Amino acid sequence: xNIIVIVFISFGLLFFLGGAIGIIRMPDFYSRLHPAGxxxxxxxxxxxxxxxxxxxxxxxxxxxxxxIKLFLIVFFVSLASPTATHTIVDAGMRAGLRHWTxxxxxx
Amino acid sequence: xxxxxLYVAVGLCLIMLFSMYxxxxxxxxxxxxxxxxxxxxxxxxxxxxxxxxxxxxxxxVDIALAYGFLNFVAVIAAARYFHKRKGLYEESFMD
Amino acid sequence: MTAIRxxxxxxxxxxxxxxxxxFFSFLLTFILMLLxxxxxxxIFDPLLLVLAVISSFLVSYYFYDLLFPSMELKFIGIFxxxxxxxxxxxxxxxKANFHVLYVTLHPRMKDLIxxxxxxxxxxxxxxxxIVTLANSITLTPGTITVTADNDGVFKVHAIDKxxxxxxxxxxxxxxxxxxxxxx
Numbered sequence: 001x002n003i004i005v006i007v008f009i010s011f012g013l014l015f016f017l018g019g020a021i022g023i024i025r026m027p028d029f030y031s032r033l034h035p036a037g038x039x040x041x042x043x044x045x046x047x048x049x050x051x052x053x054x055x056x057x058x059x060x061x062x063x064x065x066x067x068i069k070l071f072l073i074v075f076f077v078s079l080a081s082p083t084a085t086h087t088i089v090d091a092g093m094r095a096g097l098r099h100w101t102x103x104x105x106x107x
Numbered sequence: 108x109x110x111x112x113l114y115v116a117v118g119l120c121l122i123m124l125f126s127m128y129x130x131x132x133x134x135x136x137x138x139x140x141x142x143x144x145x146x147x148x149x150x151x152x153x154x155x156x157x158x159x160x161x162x163x164x165x166x167x168v169d170i171a172l173a174y175g176f177l178n179f180v181a182v183i184a185a186a187r188y189f190h191k192r193k194g195l196y197e198e199s200f201m202d
Numbered sequence: 203m204t205a206i207r208x209x210x211x212x213x214x215x216x217x218x219x220x221x222x223x224x225f226f227s228f229l230l231t232f233i234l235m236l237l238x239x240x241x242x243x244x245i246f247d248p249l250l251l252v253l254a255v256i257s258s259f260l261v262s263y264y265f266y267d268l269l270f271p272s273m274e275l276k277f278i279g280i281f282x283x284x285x286x287x288x289x290x291x292x293x294x295x296x297k298a299n300f301h302v303l304y305v306t307l308h309p310r311m312k313d314l315i316x317x318x319x320x321x322x323x324x325x326x327x328x329x330x331x332i333v334t335l336a337n338s339i340t341l342t343p344g345t346i347t348v349t350a351d352n353d354g355v356f357k358v359h360a361i362d363k364x365x366x367x368x369x370x371x372x373x374x375x376x377x378x379x380x381x382x383x384x385x
Contacts (some may be wrong), residue, residue: 024129035306
């Protein structure tokens with residue numbers, strides 16, 4: 001059981017690290033949103049699922065309620081993160097930022 | 108297991124420092140917003156880990172949930188606020 | 203408040219069916235609010251239970267038409283098909299994340315990515331279908347929805363050529379099958 005929890009949390013940490021590196025390395029604003037929006041969502045999901053499994057070790061009503069709340073966080077994050085990403089993209093689009101392409105880099 | 112949680116929490120803090128680079132030196136306002144959003148989504152998990160470290164998960168899970176809501180509302184409000192500001196951006200990569 | 207009431211009661215001529223619909227949405231909101239209260243409080247004293255019933259009754263009495271504006275029977279089928287769609291979506295999300303992780307950590311990343319914005323038109327009509335498709339596109343392979351409007355026109359920012367080509371494809375079919383809007 002502990003091994004499953006450790007695997008989930010390590011995957012979450014790996015995805016968080018990838019997201020942070022992606023935010024630093026990507027060339028422009030739009031492509032920075034790809035690691036920020038996707039990797040962070042999946043990292044949060046996997047870490048919270050791991051923590052919920054660890055929490056269910058000692059089964060009682062209190063830990064069950066805490067686990068339900070953790071899954072509520074999972075549900076909310078998976079709903080809110082695409083919406084926040086979409087809002088930021090929309091703001092950038094209306095401000096008229098152009099996106100980075102390969103041609104521009106060569107020329 | 109508790110020491111593993113401690114190491115994960117320290118690692119999360121280091122990753123938040125990486126994201127802080129984008130908040131400090133981002134060329135446009137929206138880049139800084141992306142950094143803030145990333146730090147916020149890490150903070151939710153960090154709060155849960157702190158709850159497990161102090162063995163008060165039942166309290167910290169509420170704080171994490173409220174922080175998640177607050178982060179979402181803050182990002183959307185900031186993005187809507189910077190909606191109509193054309194030409195206020197530093198044009199470092201536009202041409 | 204009165205304006206909302208009038209809007210609800212005016213839209214259909216048959217009063218009995220309107221009443222039944224609004225009663226169903228009232229009941230659903232009530233149950234949802236009560237469940238939220240019970241999960242979030244976690245204390246089962248009689249006093250707090252009475253308070254929970256009173257407050258969720260008030261909330262659902264005033265705001266029953268916010269969450270479920272038009273309660274119809276086909277929503278039940280949509281709900282079950284959506285639950286069946288979720289495992290496939292989660293598998294797609296995991297695959298997409300490994301792809302983005304590979305692209306991000308690649309040393310010559312700038313040769314690998316080729317950002318582009320593509321536009322395509324779909325036949326989706328209802329708002330819920332469009333929102334579902336837009337969120338699914340944002341979560342999966344290297345694509346982010348930029349704009350999506352009521353006519354079903356989507357603008358998508360893709361990170362490389364492969365994900366730009368496979369964009370509407372399979373996901374569009376699945377979403378339109380959920381909401382029963384196949385052509």
